[in-house]
Amino acid sequence: MKKITSILSLVLIAVLAMSLFTGCGDKKKVIVMGTNAEFEPFEYMQGGKVVGFDVEIAKKVAEKLGAELIIENMQFASLITSLETKKIDFIAAGMTNNEERAKQVNFSMDYFTASQVIIVNKESDSVNSKADLEGKKIGVQLGTTGETEAKSVEGAEVKSYDTGYAAVLDLANGKIDAVVIDQEPAEKFVSKNDKIQILDEELTKEAYAIAVNKEDEELLATINEVIKEIQENGEYDKIYEQFFGKEEKEEE
Numbered sequence: 001m002k003k004i005t006s007i008l009s010l011v012l013i014a015v016l017a018m019s020l021f022t023g024c025g026d027k028k029k030v031i032v033m034g035t036n037a038e039f040e041p042f043e044y045m046q047g048g049k050v051v052g053f054d055v056e057i058a059k060k061v062a063e064k065l066g067a068e069l070i071i072e073n074m075q076f077a078s079l080i081t082s083l084e085t086k087k088i089d090f091i092a093a094g095m096t097n098n099e100e101r102a103k104q105v106n107f108s109m110d111y112f113t114a115s116q117v118i119i120v121n122k123e124s125d126s127v128n129s130k131a132d133l134e135g136k137k138i139g140v141q142l143g144t145t146g147e148t149e150a151k152s153v154e155g156a157e158v159k160s161y162d163t164g165y166a167a168v169l170d171l172a173n174g175k176i177d178a179v180v181i182d183q184e185p186a187e188k189f190v191s192k193n194d195k196i197q198i199l200d201e202e203l204t205k206e207a208y209a210i211a212v213n214k215e216d217e218e219l220l221a222t223i224n225e226v227i228k229e230i231q232e233n234g235e236y237d238k239i240y241e242q243f244f245g246k247e248e249k250e251e252e
């Protein structure tokens with residue numbers, strides 16, 4: 001058995017080596033981005049493809065590496081394990097850089113400032129501020145910082161959904177009192193559903209970063225280089241405009 005496995009792996013190595021040396025160009029190096037395409041405008045489905053702000057940044061990383069970008073779309077809550085087991089090379093998913101996660105992954109430099117906001121149903125006045133969340137039914141996306149935030153609310157009943165969209169649907173249908181989610185996706189949801197609105201109160205200050213496997217120092221360095229480069233050469237601003245329009249991006 002052992003012998004068979006080692007013969008098999010020899011064959012595999014030979015095949016891999018050959019494909020590297022054939023140089024016909026179609027066996028290009030690949031880099032795998034893990035994401036959860038339920039987070040417009042950072043990653044979402046369009047015409048059967050994952051598109052968005054994060055995808056554009058990932059494309060720059062792939063370009064830098066001379067690699068083909070492959071995107072693996074999965075549950076948000078599965079991303080970190082997939083990275084740890086090397087099913088994916090990096091996570092670009094509007095993922096908030098925090099200490100808890102940094103125990104398991106390495107984060108790049110931050111590339112976007114974000115915050116959690118509260119979405120409510122316009123027809124209900126049960127929640128008008130953060131304080132009103134106490135004891136209420138709050139919908140969140142499973143595994144997100146919004147979930148952590150909601151769970152910290154005294155007496156709240158937190159319902160975790162696979163997608164932010166599912167939480168928003170329940171909110172519009174009056175099944176829950178509020179949804180806690182990142183601001184930009186919240187704005188997208190609200191723009192497509194006139195039953196809901198965002199409260200004018202930010203719950204957190206967070207920043208998104210790209211996550212890589214702890215062992216992948218080199219990839220981390222390249223990603224940081226790319227982020228710095230595109231911020232300096234104006235390409236970041238172009239991507240920003242593509243997904244957020246032309247208006248000012250800092251509100252200091």
Ligand code: ARG
Nearest residue numbers: 036039093094095096144145
């Ligand atoms: N920023 C939040 C977090 O890191 C939510 C991210 C959700 N991203 C997604 N692609 N669904 O927990």
